[in-house]
Amino acid sequence: MTLFHLTAVELAALKLSLWVSGWAVAASLPAGILAAWVLARLRFPGKNLLDGMLHLPLVLPPVVIGYLLLVMLGRNGIIGGALDRYLGVVLAFNWKGAALAAAVMAFPLLVRAVRLSLEGVDQGLEDAARTLGAGPLRVFFTVTLPLMVPGIITGVILAFARSLGEFGATITFVSNIRGQTQTLPLALYTLTQVPDGEAGAMRLCILSVLIAMAALVCSEILARRFAARMEG
Amino acid sequence: MLEIRLDHTQGNFRLNVAFQGAASGVTALFGPSGAGKTSIVNMVAGLQKPDAGRIAVNGLRLFDSARKIHLPPEKRRIGYVFQEGRLLPHLSVRANLTYGMRLTPKDRRFVEFDPVVDLLGIGHLLHRRPSRLSGGEKQRVAIGRALLTSPAMLLMDEPLASLDPARKAEVLPFIVRLAREFAIPVLYVSHALDEILNLAARMVMIREGRVLADGDLEALLSRSDLQPHLGRAESESVISTVVKEPEDAFGLTHLRFGDRILKVLSIDAEKGEPVRVRISSRHVAIALEPPSRTSFLNIFPGEIREMVDLGGPVLDVRVEIGCSLWARITRKSLLELNLKTGQPVFALIKSVAVSSGPSDACR
Structure with missing residues:
Protein backbone atom coordinates (compact mmCIF):
# COMPACT_ATOMS: atom_id res chain seq x y z
CA MET A 1 0.00 0.00 0.00
CA THR A 2 1.50 3.30 -1.08
CA LEU A 3 0.41 6.89 -1.19
CA PHE A 4 0.65 6.97 -4.96
CA HIS A 5 -1.38 4.00 -6.02
CA LEU A 6 -5.14 4.40 -6.16
CA THR A 7 -7.37 1.41 -5.56
CA ALA A 8 -10.19 0.66 -7.98
CA VAL A 9 -12.73 2.10 -5.57
CA GLU A 10 -10.82 5.33 -5.18
CA LEU A 11 -10.28 5.65 -8.91
CA ALA A 12 -14.01 5.13 -9.51
CA ALA A 13 -14.81 7.82 -6.93
CA LEU A 14 -12.40 10.25 -8.59
CA LYS A 15 -13.82 9.66 -12.07
CA LEU A 16 -17.38 9.91 -10.81
CA SER A 17 -16.64 13.12 -8.96
CA LEU A 18 -15.16 14.83 -12.03
CA TRP A 19 -18.04 13.54 -14.16
CA VAL A 20 -20.73 14.66 -11.72
CA SER A 21 -19.17 18.07 -11.07
CA GLY A 22 -18.56 18.67 -14.77
CA TRP A 23 -22.18 17.94 -15.56
CA ALA A 24 -23.45 19.93 -12.61
CA VAL A 25 -21.58 23.04 -13.80
CA ALA A 26 -22.24 22.57 -17.51
CA ALA A 27 -25.95 22.06 -17.01
CA SER A 28 -26.44 24.90 -14.54
CA LEU A 29 -24.32 27.50 -16.38
CA PRO A 30 -27.00 28.61 -18.89
CA ALA A 31 -29.59 28.78 -16.11
CA GLY A 32 -27.10 30.61 -13.90
CA ILE A 33 -26.42 33.23 -16.60
CA LEU A 34 -30.16 33.66 -17.17
CA ALA A 35 -30.82 34.03 -13.43
CA ALA A 36 -27.97 36.54 -13.12
CA TRP A 37 -29.35 38.52 -16.04
CA VAL A 38 -32.87 38.53 -14.62
CA LEU A 39 -31.61 39.71 -11.22
CA ALA A 40 -29.22 42.30 -12.61
CA ARG A 41 -31.33 43.82 -15.36
CA LEU A 42 -35.03 43.33 -14.70
CA ARG A 43 -37.27 44.99 -12.19
CA PHE A 44 -40.37 43.08 -11.19
CA PRO A 45 -42.43 42.37 -8.09
CA GLY A 46 -41.12 39.42 -6.15
CA LYS A 47 -37.55 39.96 -7.28
CA ASN A 48 -36.27 39.91 -3.71
CA LEU A 49 -38.12 36.68 -3.09
CA LEU A 50 -36.52 35.07 -6.13
CA ASP A 51 -33.12 36.39 -5.04
CA GLY A 52 -33.66 34.87 -1.60
CA MET A 53 -34.80 31.53 -2.99
CA LEU A 54 -31.72 31.30 -5.19
CA HIS A 55 -29.54 31.95 -2.17
CA LEU A 56 -31.23 29.35 0.05
CA PRO A 57 -28.70 26.58 -0.66
CA LEU A 58 -26.00 28.91 0.65
CA VAL A 59 -27.65 29.34 4.04
CA LEU A 60 -29.60 26.12 4.57
CA PRO A 61 -27.89 23.00 5.90
CA PRO A 62 -27.02 20.82 2.86
CA VAL A 63 -28.89 17.91 4.42
CA VAL A 64 -32.09 19.95 4.28
CA ILE A 65 -31.59 20.63 0.59
CA GLY A 66 -30.89 16.95 0.02
CA TYR A 67 -34.04 15.99 1.88
CA LEU A 68 -36.14 18.52 -0.08
CA LEU A 69 -34.73 17.13 -3.32
CA LEU A 70 -35.59 13.63 -2.18
CA VAL A 71 -39.14 14.61 -1.31
CA MET A 72 -39.73 16.43 -4.59
CA LEU A 73 -37.60 14.54 -7.06
CA GLY A 74 -37.52 11.05 -5.59
CA ARG A 75 -39.40 8.33 -7.46
CA ASN A 76 -42.50 9.01 -5.38
CA GLY A 77 -41.97 12.74 -5.27
CA ILE A 78 -44.29 15.24 -6.98
CA ILE A 79 -41.87 16.13 -9.75
CA GLY A 80 -39.75 12.99 -9.67
CA GLY A 81 -42.80 10.75 -10.19
CA ALA A 82 -43.90 12.74 -13.23
CA LEU A 83 -40.37 12.73 -14.66
CA ASP A 84 -40.22 8.97 -14.31
CA ARG A 85 -43.66 8.34 -15.74
CA TYR A 86 -43.60 10.70 -18.73
CA LEU A 87 -39.95 11.10 -19.60
CA GLY A 88 -38.45 7.96 -18.12
CA VAL A 89 -35.90 10.07 -16.25
CA VAL A 90 -34.94 8.84 -12.81
CA LEU A 91 -32.79 11.05 -10.62
CA ALA A 92 -32.90 9.22 -7.32
CA PHE A 93 -29.89 7.08 -6.40
CA ASN A 94 -27.85 7.58 -9.57
CA TRP A 95 -25.15 9.98 -10.84
CA LYS A 96 -27.72 12.32 -12.41
CA GLY A 97 -29.23 12.93 -9.00
CA ALA A 98 -25.75 13.53 -7.59
CA ALA A 99 -25.10 16.07 -10.36
CA LEU A 100 -28.42 17.79 -9.60
CA ALA A 101 -27.66 17.98 -5.88
CA ALA A 102 -24.22 19.43 -6.64
CA ALA A 103 -25.69 21.89 -9.13
CA VAL A 104 -28.32 23.14 -6.68
CA MET A 105 -25.73 23.63 -3.94
CA ALA A 106 -23.31 25.43 -6.27
CA PHE A 107 -25.94 27.56 -8.02
CA PRO A 108 -25.86 30.61 -5.69
CA LEU A 109 -22.08 30.88 -6.03
CA LEU A 110 -22.34 30.69 -9.80
CA VAL A 111 -25.10 33.28 -10.00
CA ARG A 112 -23.34 35.69 -7.65
CA ALA A 113 -20.11 35.70 -9.65
CA VAL A 114 -21.87 35.98 -13.00
CA ARG A 115 -24.19 38.69 -11.77
CA LEU A 116 -21.29 40.73 -10.44
CA SER A 117 -19.58 40.67 -13.82
CA LEU A 118 -22.82 41.48 -15.60
CA GLU A 119 -23.34 44.51 -13.40
CA GLY A 120 -19.88 45.63 -14.41
CA VAL A 121 -20.73 45.60 -18.11
CA ASP A 122 -21.23 49.16 -19.37
CA GLN A 123 -24.76 49.34 -20.74
CA GLY A 124 -23.59 52.21 -22.90
CA LEU A 125 -21.69 49.65 -24.96
CA GLU A 126 -24.89 47.67 -25.44
CA ASP A 127 -26.68 50.85 -26.52
CA ALA A 128 -23.88 51.54 -28.97
CA ALA A 129 -24.25 48.06 -30.45
CA ARG A 130 -28.00 48.61 -30.79
CA THR A 131 -27.43 51.78 -32.80
CA LEU A 132 -25.10 49.76 -35.03
CA GLY A 133 -28.02 47.55 -35.99
CA ALA A 134 -27.83 44.63 -33.57
CA GLY A 135 -31.01 43.36 -31.95
CA PRO A 136 -31.16 42.64 -28.19
CA LEU A 137 -30.29 38.95 -28.56
CA ARG A 138 -27.33 39.63 -30.83
CA VAL A 139 -26.14 42.36 -28.47
CA PHE A 140 -26.25 39.86 -25.62
CA PHE A 141 -24.20 37.25 -27.42
CA THR A 142 -21.70 39.57 -29.13
CA VAL A 143 -21.24 42.27 -26.48
CA THR A 144 -22.63 41.40 -23.04
CA LEU A 145 -21.60 37.75 -22.84
CA PRO A 146 -18.01 38.26 -24.06
CA LEU A 147 -17.55 41.06 -21.54
CA MET A 148 -18.86 38.82 -18.75
CA VAL A 149 -16.21 36.17 -19.42
CA PRO A 150 -14.08 36.93 -16.33
CA GLY A 151 -17.11 36.55 -14.05
CA ILE A 152 -18.20 33.41 -15.83
CA ILE A 153 -14.75 31.87 -15.35
CA THR A 154 -14.82 32.72 -11.65
CA GLY A 155 -18.36 31.41 -11.30
CA VAL A 156 -17.56 28.16 -13.08
CA ILE A 157 -14.48 27.51 -10.96
CA LEU A 158 -16.32 28.30 -7.72
CA ALA A 159 -19.25 26.12 -8.73
CA PHE A 160 -16.97 23.29 -9.81
CA ALA A 161 -15.08 23.38 -6.54
CA ARG A 162 -18.31 23.51 -4.57
CA SER A 163 -19.67 20.56 -6.56
CA LEU A 164 -16.54 18.51 -5.96
CA GLY A 165 -16.93 19.07 -2.24
CA GLU A 166 -20.66 18.39 -2.11
CA PHE A 167 -21.47 15.92 0.65
CA GLY A 168 -24.62 16.50 2.70
CA ALA A 169 -27.18 17.04 -0.05
CA THR A 170 -25.71 14.24 -2.15
CA ILE A 171 -25.69 11.58 0.56
CA THR A 172 -29.23 12.50 1.60
CA PHE A 173 -30.69 12.62 -1.90
CA VAL A 174 -28.87 9.82 -3.72
CA SER A 175 -27.18 7.94 -0.88
CA ASN A 176 -23.65 6.51 -0.94
CA ILE A 177 -23.58 3.81 -3.59
CA ARG A 178 -20.17 2.71 -4.78
CA GLY A 179 -19.70 3.39 -8.52
CA GLN A 180 -23.09 5.13 -8.73
CA THR A 181 -23.19 8.02 -6.32
CA GLN A 182 -20.07 7.64 -4.23
CA THR A 183 -18.15 10.79 -5.10
CA LEU A 184 -14.75 11.70 -3.71
CA PRO A 185 -15.95 13.21 -0.39
CA LEU A 186 -18.31 10.31 0.16
CA ALA A 187 -15.57 7.77 -0.55
CA LEU A 188 -13.25 9.66 1.78
CA TYR A 189 -15.87 9.62 4.51
CA THR A 190 -16.47 5.91 3.98
CA LEU A 191 -12.74 5.19 4.24
CA THR A 192 -12.54 7.00 7.55
CA GLN A 193 -15.27 4.72 8.87
CA VAL A 194 -13.46 1.45 8.14
CA PRO A 195 -10.35 -0.01 9.77
CA ASP A 196 -7.13 0.44 7.71
CA GLY A 197 -8.78 3.18 5.66
CA GLU A 198 -6.35 5.93 6.66
CA ALA A 199 -3.99 5.57 3.71
CA GLY A 200 -6.87 5.62 1.25
CA ALA A 201 -8.40 8.61 2.97
CA MET A 202 -5.08 10.42 2.81
CA ARG A 203 -4.73 9.66 -0.90
CA LEU A 204 -8.19 11.06 -1.58
CA CYS A 205 -7.42 14.05 0.57
CA ILE A 206 -4.26 14.84 -1.42
CA LEU A 207 -6.18 14.25 -4.63
CA SER A 208 -8.84 16.76 -3.59
CA VAL A 209 -6.20 19.37 -2.87
CA LEU A 210 -4.56 18.75 -6.25
CA ILE A 211 -7.83 19.06 -8.15
CA ALA A 212 -8.74 22.25 -6.34
CA MET A 213 -5.34 23.76 -7.08
CA ALA A 214 -5.49 22.70 -10.71
CA ALA A 215 -8.89 24.39 -11.03
CA LEU A 216 -7.55 27.61 -9.50
CA VAL A 217 -4.52 27.61 -11.80
CA CYS A 218 -6.79 27.03 -14.80
CA SER A 219 -9.00 29.95 -13.87
CA GLU A 220 -5.99 32.18 -13.36
CA ILE A 221 -4.58 31.28 -16.78
CA LEU A 222 -7.94 31.86 -18.46
CA ALA A 223 -8.43 35.19 -16.70
CA ARG A 224 -4.95 36.34 -17.73
CA ARG A 225 -5.56 35.32 -21.32
CA PHE A 226 -8.77 37.30 -21.34
CA ALA A 227 -7.06 40.37 -19.89
CA ALA A 228 -4.28 40.06 -22.47
CA ARG A 229 -6.86 39.89 -25.25
CA MET A 230 -8.53 43.07 -24.04
CA GLU A 231 -5.16 44.80 -23.85
CA GLY A 232 -3.75 43.52 -27.15
CA MET B 1 -34.58 65.91 -43.50
CA LEU B 230 -23.54 82.00 -27.01
CA GLY B 231 -21.32 81.17 -24.08
CA ARG B 232 -18.60 83.69 -24.78
CA ALA B 233 -17.29 86.50 -22.67
CA GLU B 234 -17.56 89.20 -25.31
CA SER B 235 -19.55 89.67 -28.46
CA GLU B 236 -18.00 88.33 -31.59
CA SER B 237 -18.75 88.60 -35.27
CA VAL B 238 -18.64 85.60 -37.53
CA ILE B 239 -17.92 86.16 -41.20
CA SER B 240 -18.22 83.51 -43.89
CA THR B 241 -15.42 83.86 -46.38
CA VAL B 242 -13.72 81.99 -49.19
CA VAL B 243 -9.95 81.71 -49.41
CA LYS B 244 -8.78 83.90 -52.28
CA GLU B 245 -5.08 83.69 -51.69
CA PRO B 246 -3.75 81.20 -49.10
CA GLU B 247 -0.52 83.09 -48.47
CA ASP B 248 0.82 86.32 -49.88
CA ALA B 249 4.39 87.62 -49.79
CA PHE B 250 3.86 88.88 -46.22
CA GLY B 251 2.51 85.60 -44.92
CA LEU B 252 -1.09 86.81 -44.85
CA THR B 253 -4.14 84.96 -46.08
CA HIS B 254 -6.64 86.86 -48.22
CA LEU B 255 -10.25 85.97 -47.56
CA ARG B 256 -13.07 87.13 -49.78
CA PHE B 257 -16.54 87.96 -48.51
CA GLY B 258 -18.90 89.62 -50.95
CA ASP B 259 -16.63 91.88 -53.01
CA ARG B 260 -14.34 92.64 -50.09
CA ILE B 261 -11.04 91.20 -49.03
CA LEU B 262 -10.14 90.50 -45.43
CA LYS B 263 -6.42 90.08 -44.76
CA VAL B 264 -5.60 87.85 -41.80
CA LEU B 265 -2.65 85.96 -40.40
CA SER B 266 -1.96 82.81 -42.40
CA ILE B 267 -4.72 80.19 -42.15
CA ASP B 268 -4.12 76.58 -43.05
CA ALA B 269 -6.62 76.35 -45.90
CA GLU B 270 -6.60 75.90 -49.64
CA LYS B 271 -7.67 78.36 -52.29
CA GLY B 272 -11.42 78.33 -52.76
CA GLU B 273 -12.07 76.68 -49.42
CA PRO B 274 -14.87 78.20 -47.34
CA VAL B 275 -13.68 79.49 -43.96
CA ARG B 276 -15.60 81.17 -41.17
CA VAL B 277 -13.64 83.64 -39.10
CA ARG B 278 -14.44 85.12 -35.73
CA ILE B 279 -13.64 88.69 -34.83
CA SER B 280 -13.96 89.87 -31.28
CA SER B 281 -15.82 93.16 -30.96
CA ARG B 282 -12.91 94.47 -28.87
CA HIS B 283 -10.64 94.30 -31.92
CA VAL B 284 -12.83 96.38 -34.16
CA ALA B 285 -12.47 100.17 -34.20
CA ILE B 286 -14.71 102.76 -35.80
CA ALA B 287 -13.64 105.86 -37.71
CA LEU B 288 -15.65 108.56 -39.44
CA GLU B 289 -13.06 109.03 -42.19
CA PRO B 290 -10.82 106.44 -43.81
CA PRO B 291 -7.62 106.73 -41.81
CA SER B 292 -4.37 107.10 -43.70
CA ARG B 293 -1.01 105.86 -42.46
CA THR B 294 -2.37 103.24 -40.06
CA SER B 295 -1.41 99.72 -39.10
CA PHE B 296 -4.97 98.51 -39.67
CA LEU B 297 -4.89 96.38 -42.82
CA ASN B 298 -8.65 95.94 -43.02
CA ILE B 299 -10.69 99.07 -43.49
CA PHE B 300 -14.27 98.63 -44.64
CA PRO B 301 -16.86 101.34 -45.29
CA GLY B 302 -20.21 100.51 -43.75
CA GLU B 303 -23.19 101.79 -41.88
CA ILE B 304 -24.19 101.63 -38.21
CA ARG B 305 -27.29 99.47 -37.86
CA GLU B 306 -27.68 98.80 -34.17
CA MET B 307 -26.28 99.91 -30.84
CA VAL B 308 -26.47 97.78 -27.73
CA ASP B 309 -25.88 99.58 -24.47
CA LEU B 310 -24.04 97.26 -22.13
CA GLY B 311 -24.22 99.70 -19.24
CA GLY B 312 -21.07 101.21 -17.89
CA PRO B 313 -18.46 102.86 -20.02
CA VAL B 314 -18.75 100.63 -23.11
CA LEU B 315 -21.31 99.68 -25.73
CA ASP B 316 -21.49 97.40 -28.77
CA VAL B 317 -22.16 98.80 -32.21
CA ARG B 318 -23.22 96.68 -35.17
CA VAL B 319 -21.81 97.91 -38.46
CA GLU B 320 -23.09 96.54 -41.75
CA ILE B 321 -20.12 96.01 -44.05
CA GLY B 322 -21.68 93.42 -46.36
CA CYS B 323 -22.14 91.35 -43.25
CA SER B 324 -22.64 92.17 -39.61
CA LEU B 325 -19.62 93.32 -37.67
CA TRP B 326 -19.69 94.11 -33.97
CA ALA B 327 -17.45 96.82 -32.56
CA ARG B 328 -17.04 97.58 -28.87
CA ILE B 329 -16.44 101.24 -28.25
CA THR B 330 -16.39 103.52 -25.23
CA ARG B 331 -19.15 105.90 -24.36
CA LYS B 332 -16.59 108.69 -24.65
CA SER B 333 -15.94 107.79 -28.31
CA LEU B 334 -19.65 107.56 -28.97
CA LEU B 335 -20.17 111.10 -27.75
CA GLU B 336 -17.07 112.56 -29.34
CA LEU B 337 -17.81 111.02 -32.75
CA ASN B 338 -21.53 111.64 -32.29
CA LEU B 339 -22.40 108.18 -33.65
CA LYS B 340 -25.98 107.38 -34.61
CA THR B 341 -27.82 104.49 -36.11
CA GLY B 342 -27.79 104.74 -39.92
CA GLN B 343 -24.59 106.72 -39.96
CA PRO B 344 -21.91 105.77 -42.54
CA VAL B 345 -18.63 104.88 -40.85
CA PHE B 346 -15.44 102.96 -41.46
CA ALA B 347 -14.79 99.73 -39.58
CA LEU B 348 -11.15 98.91 -38.84
CA ILE B 349 -10.04 95.36 -38.08
CA LYS B 350 -6.56 94.32 -37.00
CA SER B 351 -5.35 91.33 -39.01
CA VAL B 352 -3.75 89.73 -35.98
CA ALA B 353 -7.10 89.67 -34.16
CA VAL B 354 -8.90 87.40 -36.59
CA SER B 355 -9.09 83.71 -35.80
CA SER B 356 -10.63 80.75 -37.54
CA GLY B 357 -11.92 77.46 -36.18
CA PRO B 358 -11.31 76.12 -32.67
CA SER B 359 -8.15 76.09 -30.54
CA ASP B 360 -7.64 79.58 -29.15
CA ALA B 361 -11.33 80.36 -28.71
CA CYS B 362 -11.43 78.49 -25.43
CA ARG B 363 -9.30 81.05 -23.61
Missing part, protein backbone atom coordinates in the same frame (compact mmCIF):
# COMPACT_ATOMS: atom_id res chain seq x y z
CA LEU B 2 -34.99 65.51 -39.77
CA GLU B 3 -38.25 66.51 -38.12
CA ILE B 4 -38.41 66.50 -34.36
CA ARG B 5 -41.22 67.28 -31.97
CA LEU B 6 -40.68 66.03 -28.46
CA ASP B 7 -42.30 66.35 -25.09
CA HIS B 8 -40.74 64.54 -22.20
CA THR B 9 -40.72 65.03 -18.45
CA GLN B 10 -38.06 63.54 -16.24
CA GLY B 11 -38.16 64.54 -12.62
CA ASN B 12 -38.33 68.34 -12.55
CA PHE B 13 -36.94 68.67 -16.03
CA ARG B 14 -39.29 69.17 -18.95
CA LEU B 15 -38.02 68.81 -22.47
CA ASN B 16 -40.33 70.36 -25.01
CA VAL B 17 -38.75 71.03 -28.39
CA ALA B 18 -39.70 71.14 -32.04
CA PHE B 19 -37.29 71.80 -34.87
CA GLN B 20 -36.11 70.58 -38.22
CA GLY B 21 -32.64 69.57 -39.25
CA ALA B 22 -31.17 70.24 -42.67
CA ALA B 23 -31.51 67.51 -45.31
CA SER B 24 -27.76 67.63 -45.84
CA GLY B 25 -24.79 69.11 -44.07
CA VAL B 26 -24.39 69.67 -40.37
CA THR B 27 -27.06 70.97 -38.03
CA ALA B 28 -25.63 72.01 -34.70
CA LEU B 29 -27.56 71.43 -31.50
CA PHE B 30 -26.06 74.09 -29.30
CA GLY B 31 -26.62 74.85 -25.65
CA PRO B 32 -25.13 74.68 -22.17
CA SER B 33 -24.72 71.40 -20.28
CA GLY B 34 -27.99 70.15 -18.88
CA ALA B 35 -30.08 71.86 -21.55
CA GLY B 36 -31.38 68.51 -22.78
CA LYS B 37 -29.24 68.07 -25.89
CA THR B 38 -28.16 64.52 -25.14
CA SER B 39 -31.73 63.50 -24.30
CA ILE B 40 -32.80 64.75 -27.71
CA VAL B 41 -30.21 62.72 -29.61
CA ASN B 42 -30.88 59.66 -27.45
CA MET B 43 -34.52 59.93 -28.38
CA VAL B 44 -33.67 60.27 -32.06
CA ALA B 45 -31.48 57.17 -31.78
CA GLY B 46 -34.22 55.27 -29.96
CA LEU B 47 -32.25 54.78 -26.74
CA GLN B 48 -34.74 56.84 -24.78
CA LYS B 49 -38.49 56.99 -25.28
CA PRO B 50 -40.16 60.41 -25.14
CA ASP B 51 -43.55 60.79 -23.48
CA ALA B 52 -45.03 62.23 -26.63
CA GLY B 53 -44.04 63.62 -29.99
CA ARG B 54 -42.86 62.66 -33.41
CA ILE B 55 -39.47 61.94 -34.93
CA ALA B 56 -39.05 61.44 -38.65
CA VAL B 57 -35.96 61.15 -40.82
CA ASN B 58 -36.36 61.55 -44.57
CA GLY B 59 -40.08 60.96 -44.18
CA LEU B 60 -39.55 57.69 -42.30
CA ARG B 61 -41.35 57.82 -38.97
CA LEU B 62 -39.07 56.59 -36.19
CA PHE B 63 -41.34 57.62 -33.37
CA ASP B 64 -44.91 58.82 -33.31
CA SER B 65 -46.79 58.73 -30.04
CA ALA B 66 -50.13 59.36 -31.78
CA ARG B 67 -49.71 56.28 -33.95
CA LYS B 68 -47.89 54.26 -31.31
CA ILE B 69 -44.79 53.94 -33.45
CA HIS B 70 -41.50 53.40 -31.60
CA LEU B 71 -38.86 51.75 -33.72
CA PRO B 72 -36.08 50.02 -31.77
CA PRO B 73 -32.59 51.55 -32.24
CA GLU B 74 -31.39 48.75 -34.52
CA LYS B 75 -34.20 49.45 -37.01
CA ARG B 76 -33.63 53.20 -37.25
CA ARG B 77 -30.51 53.28 -39.45
CA ILE B 78 -29.08 56.15 -37.44
CA GLY B 79 -25.37 56.34 -36.79
CA TYR B 80 -24.44 57.55 -33.33
CA VAL B 81 -21.02 58.83 -32.29
CA PHE B 82 -20.94 58.99 -28.50
CA GLN B 83 -18.99 61.43 -26.40
CA GLU B 84 -16.84 58.65 -24.94
CA GLY B 85 -16.46 56.65 -28.15
CA ARG B 86 -17.93 53.46 -26.70
CA LEU B 87 -15.80 51.14 -28.80
CA LEU B 88 -16.32 47.47 -28.00
CA PRO B 89 -13.24 46.67 -25.89
CA HIS B 90 -13.14 42.96 -26.71
CA LEU B 91 -12.98 43.51 -30.46
CA SER B 92 -10.18 44.77 -32.67
CA VAL B 93 -10.50 48.11 -34.40
CA ARG B 94 -11.33 46.30 -37.64
CA ALA B 95 -14.04 44.22 -35.95
CA ASN B 96 -15.45 47.37 -34.36
CA LEU B 97 -15.59 49.07 -37.74
CA THR B 98 -17.30 46.15 -39.45
CA TYR B 99 -19.66 45.29 -36.57
CA GLY B 100 -22.46 47.46 -37.88
CA MET B 101 -21.44 47.22 -41.52
CA ARG B 102 -21.98 43.46 -41.59
CA LEU B 103 -25.45 43.92 -40.13
CA THR B 104 -26.38 46.30 -42.95
CA PRO B 105 -27.86 44.47 -45.94
CA LYS B 106 -25.53 44.69 -48.96
CA ASP B 107 -28.04 46.50 -51.16
CA ARG B 108 -28.37 49.25 -48.55
CA ARG B 109 -24.68 49.93 -48.15
CA PHE B 110 -23.42 53.06 -49.81
CA VAL B 111 -20.42 53.66 -47.59
CA GLU B 112 -17.45 51.43 -48.36
CA PHE B 113 -14.81 50.25 -45.91
CA ASP B 114 -11.64 51.45 -47.65
CA PRO B 115 -12.68 55.07 -48.35
CA VAL B 116 -13.76 55.53 -44.74
CA VAL B 117 -10.53 54.08 -43.39
CA ASP B 118 -8.58 56.36 -45.74
CA LEU B 119 -10.62 59.43 -44.89
CA LEU B 120 -10.20 58.91 -41.16
CA GLY B 121 -6.55 57.85 -41.43
CA ILE B 122 -7.01 54.75 -39.29
CA GLY B 123 -5.53 52.14 -41.65
CA HIS B 124 -2.55 51.51 -39.36
CA LEU B 125 -4.78 50.87 -36.33
CA LEU B 126 -6.95 48.07 -37.72
CA HIS B 127 -5.34 45.26 -35.72
CA ARG B 128 -5.19 47.06 -32.41
CA ARG B 129 -7.59 46.83 -29.48
CA PRO B 130 -9.42 50.00 -28.46
CA SER B 131 -7.51 50.13 -25.14
CA ARG B 132 -4.32 50.83 -27.13
CA LEU B 133 -5.73 53.86 -28.93
CA SER B 134 -5.38 57.52 -28.02
CA GLY B 135 -8.53 59.54 -27.36
CA GLY B 136 -8.46 61.11 -30.81
CA GLU B 137 -7.91 57.75 -32.51
CA LYS B 138 -10.81 56.25 -30.56
CA GLN B 139 -13.14 58.99 -31.73
CA ARG B 140 -12.03 58.58 -35.34
CA VAL B 141 -12.74 54.84 -35.15
CA ALA B 142 -16.11 55.55 -33.52
CA ILE B 143 -16.97 57.93 -36.36
CA GLY B 144 -15.92 55.34 -38.94
CA ARG B 145 -17.94 52.64 -37.21
CA ALA B 146 -21.11 54.74 -37.29
CA LEU B 147 -20.48 55.82 -40.87
CA LEU B 148 -20.01 52.24 -42.09
CA THR B 149 -23.57 51.30 -41.20
CA SER B 150 -24.56 53.53 -44.15
CA PRO B 151 -26.92 55.48 -41.92
CA ALA B 152 -29.72 57.78 -43.00
CA MET B 153 -28.30 60.32 -40.59
CA LEU B 154 -25.45 60.71 -38.13
CA LEU B 155 -25.77 61.86 -34.53
CA MET B 156 -22.67 63.22 -32.85
CA ASP B 157 -22.93 63.92 -29.15
CA GLU B 158 -20.02 66.19 -28.26
CA PRO B 159 -17.56 63.85 -29.95
CA LEU B 160 -14.68 66.19 -29.09
CA ALA B 161 -15.63 67.03 -25.51
CA SER B 162 -13.37 64.45 -23.90
CA LEU B 163 -10.35 65.45 -25.98
CA ASP B 164 -7.65 68.01 -25.24
CA PRO B 165 -7.25 70.91 -27.71
CA ALA B 166 -4.51 69.16 -29.70
CA ARG B 167 -6.62 66.02 -30.15
CA LYS B 168 -9.63 68.19 -31.00
CA ALA B 169 -7.69 69.84 -33.78
CA GLU B 170 -6.78 66.32 -34.96
CA VAL B 171 -10.37 65.04 -35.19
CA LEU B 172 -12.30 68.13 -36.28
CA PRO B 173 -10.99 68.24 -39.87
CA PHE B 174 -12.22 64.67 -40.36
CA ILE B 175 -15.72 65.64 -39.34
CA VAL B 176 -15.61 68.63 -41.69
CA ARG B 177 -14.50 66.40 -44.56
CA LEU B 178 -17.00 63.70 -43.70
CA ALA B 179 -19.86 66.16 -43.76
CA ARG B 180 -18.74 67.34 -47.18
CA GLU B 181 -17.85 64.01 -48.79
CA PHE B 182 -20.68 61.75 -47.66
CA ALA B 183 -24.15 63.04 -48.31
CA ILE B 184 -25.36 62.17 -44.80
CA PRO B 185 -27.06 64.81 -42.69
CA VAL B 186 -25.38 65.25 -39.31
CA LEU B 187 -26.90 66.41 -36.04
CA TYR B 188 -23.96 67.67 -34.03
CA VAL B 189 -24.33 68.36 -30.32
CA SER B 190 -21.96 70.87 -28.78
CA HIS B 191 -21.69 73.45 -26.06
CA ALA B 192 -18.58 74.98 -27.61
CA LEU B 193 -19.23 77.52 -30.31
CA ASP B 194 -15.76 77.33 -31.81
CA GLU B 195 -16.31 73.65 -32.64
CA ILE B 196 -19.37 74.17 -34.78
CA LEU B 197 -18.30 77.42 -36.36
CA ASN B 198 -16.64 75.88 -39.39
CA LEU B 199 -18.81 72.79 -39.31
CA ALA B 200 -22.47 73.65 -39.20
CA ALA B 201 -24.68 75.54 -41.59
CA ARG B 202 -27.69 75.53 -39.31
CA MET B 203 -27.92 75.85 -35.59
CA VAL B 204 -30.63 74.97 -33.08
CA MET B 205 -30.04 76.68 -29.75
CA ILE B 206 -31.37 74.71 -26.78
CA ARG B 207 -31.80 76.15 -23.35
CA GLU B 208 -33.51 74.56 -20.35
CA GLY B 209 -35.35 72.03 -22.47
CA ARG B 210 -36.63 74.50 -25.03
CA VAL B 211 -35.61 75.79 -28.42
CA LEU B 212 -34.29 79.29 -27.93
CA ALA B 213 -33.62 79.98 -31.59
CA ASP B 214 -33.28 77.97 -34.73
CA GLY B 215 -31.95 78.83 -38.17
CA ASP B 216 -28.92 79.78 -40.24
CA LEU B 217 -25.82 79.70 -38.04
CA GLU B 218 -24.43 83.03 -39.16
CA ALA B 219 -27.74 84.83 -38.85
CA LEU B 220 -28.15 83.55 -35.29
CA LEU B 221 -24.62 84.51 -34.32
CA SER B 222 -25.13 88.12 -35.36
CA ARG B 223 -28.38 88.54 -33.42
CA SER B 224 -27.78 90.82 -30.48
CA ASP B 225 -30.48 89.20 -28.32
CA LEU B 226 -28.73 85.86 -28.52
CA GLN B 227 -25.26 87.11 -27.59
CA PRO B 228 -25.65 86.26 -23.87
CA HIS B 229 -26.51 82.64 -24.76
